Amino acid sequence: EGYSKLRLYQSxxxxxxxxxxxxxxxxxxxxxxxxxxxxxxxxxxxxxDPAKRRLPVSYYGEESGVGETLNYAKSRQDSxxxxxxxxxxxxxxxxxxxxxxxxxxxxxxxxxxxxNEWFDNLSTCLAHSKRIIVGDARxxxxxxxxxxxxxxIVLDAFTGGSVPIHLLTREAFQIYKRHLKPGGFIAAHIxxxxxxxxxxxxxxxxx
Numbered sequence: 094e095g096y097s098k099l100r101l102y103q104s105x106x107x108x109x110x111x112x113x114x115x116x117x118x119x120x121x122x123x124x125x126x127x128x129x130x131x132x133x134x135x136x137x138x139x140x141x142d143p144a145k146r147r148l149p150v151s152y153y154g155e156e157s158g159v160g161e162t163l164n165y166a167k168s169r170q171d172s173x174x175x176x177x178x179x180x181x182x183x184x185x186x187x188x189x190x191x192x193x194x195x196x197x198x199x200x201x202x203x204x205x206x207x208x209n210e211w212f213d214n215l216s217t218c219l220a221h222s223k224r225i226i227v228g229d230a231r232x233x234x235x236x237x238x239x240x241x242x243x244x245x246i247v248l249d250a251f252t253g254g255s256v257p258i259h260l261l262t263r264e265a266f267q268i269y270k271r272h273l274k275p276g277g278f279i280a281a282h283i284x285x286x287x288x289x290x291x292x293x294x295x296x297x298x299x300x
Contacts, residue, residue: 095118096124097116098114099114099116099117100114101113102207102210108204109131109253109255111129111130111201111204113127113129115141122141123142124140125142126139126150127139127182129208129211131181131204134253135151135152135252136204137151137183137184138150138184146213147187147214147217149184149187150184152252152282158282159185159280160188162245162280163175163185163188163245164188166244166245167188167190171192173193173194173244173245174194174242174244174274175189175194175243175247176195176243176246176272177195177247178249178250179230179282180225182211182214183197183208183212183218186214186215186223187214187218189219189220191220191221193220194222196226197215197226198230198233198234199225200250205225230250230260231265234268234269242273242274243274243277244274245278245280246280247280247281248260248281249281249282251281251282251284251285252282252284256288256290261290261294266297266300279298281294
């Protein structure tokens with residue numbers, strides 16, 4: 094109640110349907126925000142108010158697992174190399190500092206276009222180096238030179254109805270480990286309405 098919803102964008106391709114909605118609150122415009130949907134699943138939220146625009150919200154707040162991981166890593170090191178698998182609205186780009194390097198892996202080129210056109214997390218990202226690597230993240234990371242390593246690898250491609258299981262196999266985690274610096278972190282977002290991914294990821298962590 095008290096708000097209106099506007100569909101700004103919708104398209105469908107091989108990877109499914111992507112849409113962008115804007116919610117407007119007549120009584121408090123500072124609460125207006127945009128939502129990135131893949132199917133019916135939220136893949137990122139951004140406030141429109143300039144004072145709140147760069148706040149990481151939804152799954153990615155500072156009290157979330159990935160928020161705590163990135164902030165802890167930032168507290169230990171003056172610069173970080175970060176890989177994020179799954180782009181969405183690129184909310185995690187708001188954690189970057191000017192001293193950091195961020196690589197975003199995204200298989201769906203439409204998702205990249207939408208993140209750039211309807212959200213500005215990427216364009217305002219402070220990282221001195223930021224790359225969007227389009228393609229299957231497992232294959233793209235497997236092709237990396239051995240000396241390309243990350244302090245934090247974020248796995249954020251599992252919230253939808255079609256889970257890319259090949260990114261959760263033991264072979265995939267061996268690739269991630271090969272490109273993880275000593276003492277680095279792998280943060281996996283396992284929220285999913287259809288599958289319980291906790292035992293899968295816990296098993297890989299133990300392995």
